[in-house]
Amino acid sequence: MEEEGSLETLLKWAAEIGISDSPSSNRPLSSSFSCCLGQSLSVSQFPDSGGRGLAAVRDLRKGELILRVPKSALITTQILLKDQPLSLSINKHPSLSSTQILTVCLLYEMGKGKSSWWYPYLMQLPRSYDTLPCFGQFETQAFQVNDAIWAAEKATVKAEFDWKEAISLMKELKLNHRLLTFRAWLWAFASISSRTLHVPWDNAGCLCPVGDLFNYAAPGEEDFDSEDPFVSEDSSSRRNASSVQVNFSWNGDTTEEFDVEQIDPNLLRLTDGGYEDDVSAYCFYARRNYKKGEQVLLSYGTYTNLELLEHYGFLLDKNPNDKAFIPLEPEIYSSCSWPKDSLYIHPNGKPSFALLSALRLWLTPPSQRRSVGHLVYSGSQLSAKNEIIVMGWIVKNCNVILKKFVTSIEEDMLLLHTIDKMQDFCTPTELGRLLSAFEGEARVFAETKGLINGETGVNLLQSRQMRRYMDRWKLAVQWRLGYKKTLADCIAYCSKVIEKFASENDSTMIISTHNST
Numbered sequence: 198m199e200e201e202g203s204l205e206t207l208l209k210w211a212a213e214i215g216i217s218d219s220p221s222s223n224r225p226l227s228s229s230f231s232c233c234l235g236q237s238l239s240v241s242q243f244p245d246s247g248g249r250g251l252a253a254v255r256d257l258r259k260g261e262l263i264l265r266v267p268k269s270a271l272i273t274t275q276i277l278l279k280d281q282p283l284s285l286s287i288n289k290h291p292s293l294s295s296t297q298i299l300t301v302c303l304l305y306e307m308g309k310g311k312s313s314w315w316y317p318y319l320m321q322l323p324r325s326y327d328t329l330p331c332f333g334q335f336e337t338q339a340f341q342v343n344d345a346i347w348a349a350e351k352a353t354v355k356a357e358f359d360w361k362e363a364i365s366l367m368k369e370l371k372l373n374h375r376l377l378t379f380r381a382w383l384w385a386f387a388s389i390s391s392r393t394l395h396v397p398w399d400n401a402g403c404l405c406p407v408g409d410l411f412n413y414a415a416p417g418e419e420d421f422d423s424e425d426p427f428v429s430e431d432s433s434s435r436r437n438a439s440s441v442q443v444n445f446s447w448n449g450d451t452t453e454e455f456d457v458e459q460i461d462p463n464l465l466r467l468t469d470g471g472y473e474d475d476v477s478a479y480c481f482y483a484r485r486n487y488k489k490g491e492q493v494l495l496s497y498g499t500y501t502n503l504e505l506l507e508h509y510g511f512l513l514d515k516n517p518n519d520k521a522f523i524p525l526e527p528e529i530y531s532s533c534s535w536p537k538d539s540l541y542i543h544p545n546g547k548p549s550f551a552l553l554s555a556l557r558l559w560l561t562p563p564s565q566r567r568s569v570g571h572l573v574y575s576g577s578q579l580s581a582k583n584e585i586i587v588m589g590w591i592v593k594n595c596n597v598i599l600k601k602f603v604t605s606i607e608e609d610m611l612l613l614h615t616i617d618k619m620q621d622f623c624t625p626t627e628l629g630r631l632l633s634a635f636e637g638e639a640r641v642f643a644e645t646k647g648l649i650n651g652e653t654g655v656n657l658l659q660s661r662q663m664r665r666y667m668d669r670w671k672l673a674v675q676w677r678l679g680y681k682k683t684l685a686d687c688i689a690y691c692s693k694v695i696e697k698f699a700s701e702n703d704s705t706m707i708i709s710t711h712n713s714t
């Protein structure tokens with residue numbers, strides 16, 4: 198993400214309008230503060246986890262109030278519709294969704310330039326995004342996995358459809374031609390998708406100055422290395438995918454250093470934050486204890502890496518909520534009552550509870566399925582033989598899928614290294630050397646984007662647009678590599694289970710042979 202405008206201007210303006218990170222909710226709202234932060238938080242750079250974000254300026258305790266943003270500072274459709282001409286025009290388009298309306302409102306507000314009340318905030322918004330609808334054809338194909346390619350294509354088509362539906366309204370509002378383009382729409386849509394917070398009165402959510410500087414940590418990270426394949430499964434509620442929804446769950450982090458007993462029990466109610474009617478403000482709370490200097494993170498909800506990419510334009514190296522779906526025969530879905538999206542492989546390689554159960558049933562001879570139904574649905578293994586068949590089926594299918602990819606895990610790792618080098622190159626000679634050594638996908642990228650052209654190629658590579666293409670391409674390669682690794686881990690896991698059963702079977706045979714002699 199790239200943003201422009203001055204951060205100091207934003208933080209000064211934020212202090213003036215009552216945004217505060219003071220731990221005391223009684224601190225008078227005052228314009229005498231030159232920065233809204235400094236008491237609990239400060240803006241800092243975290244290159245490996247979100248770039249610009251918020252750091253703790255002192256040790257923070259779980260449940261502590263760390264930021265308040267008054268309702269008047271939030272950008273909501275409700276507030277923007279106080280503008281009469283805007284409101285009159287929007288009323289004439291009742292079929293537009295709440296997100297389309299907020300997107301139009303944001304572009305309309307951008308069109309006001311310096312006269313917008315939110316100008317210091319708007320200037321700090323990223324100039325471009327890497328959310329799925331922004332992926333071009335090359336980057337989309339780089340996912341290699343059909344589900345992901347479809348998700349990217351669908352996201353782009355949907356964004357274009359939404360834009361076309363809203364264009365007559367935007368023309369009525371006399372937005373300048375730059376704001377009428379699909380590019381501008383994608384920008385506004387991605388701003389909303391990746392930065393809005395949940396508010397109870399509008400599905401589109403709100404834009405929350407300063408509150409939207411928190412980067413993301415997945416809920417359930419503490420379960421990531423758990424031996425139990427069921428722990429992280431469907432344990433948290435799915436949230437509205439189009440907005441940053443602050444997590445109200447009770448499962449805070451386990452890295453306690455303070456005595457939880459000392460915390461006011463009322464504060465434990467809120468571990469992330471939300472809009473609070475009684476104080477008319479968006480309030481944020483520390484979801485766990487933080488040491489001074491640490492990045493303070495927010496849980497936007499439970500997302501797979503593909504969902505994170507779609508709505509927020511990034512993915513996590515280790516995402517406890519990620520899921521790898523493999524193609525299954527239609528009869529597998531119809532032979533069980535598990536929902537399709539519960540049949541997947543965990544990021545640690547273990548098949549999901551539902552996937553195992555569905556396969557146990559499906560790989561039982563049809564005449565016996567009725568009699569084992571209750572065992573299958575309770576998650577029990579049916580027999581050693583059935584378990585070996587199930588694991589063998591998974592191993593075989595994952596192998597088939599992996600072999601069909603045009604690149605292997607090792608090649609993807611090498612490609613990521615090449616992309617890094619392209620992003621870091623220093624001189625035209627270095628670039629020339631790099632480009633001449635290109636083959637496969639990197640060569641296609643260089644050709645498609647016009648990089649194989651001496652001086653022009655160098656200039657192009659340095660351009661902002663080319664950097665964006667490379668970032669998105671890299672995200673797609675990272676995603677597919679994660680997918681392949683999960684399948685490889687799954688093969689290893691299932692093979693181990695088969696070995697275990699085989700060795701148990703051997704020892705049973707030895708015992709029974711021994712007993713019969």
Ligand SMILES: C[S@@+](CC[C@H](N)C(=O)[O-])C[C@H]1O[C@@H](n2cnc3c(N)ncnc32)[C@H](O)[C@@H]1O
Binds near residue numbers: 250510
């Ligand atoms: C609500 S904003 C957070 C603040 C943002 N970093 C900024 O500079 O404005 C959400 C965006 O931050 C980035 N982000 C948040 N958490 C991240 C993480 N854990 N890893 C990588 N990028 C992250 C993504 O670009 C996402 O769309």
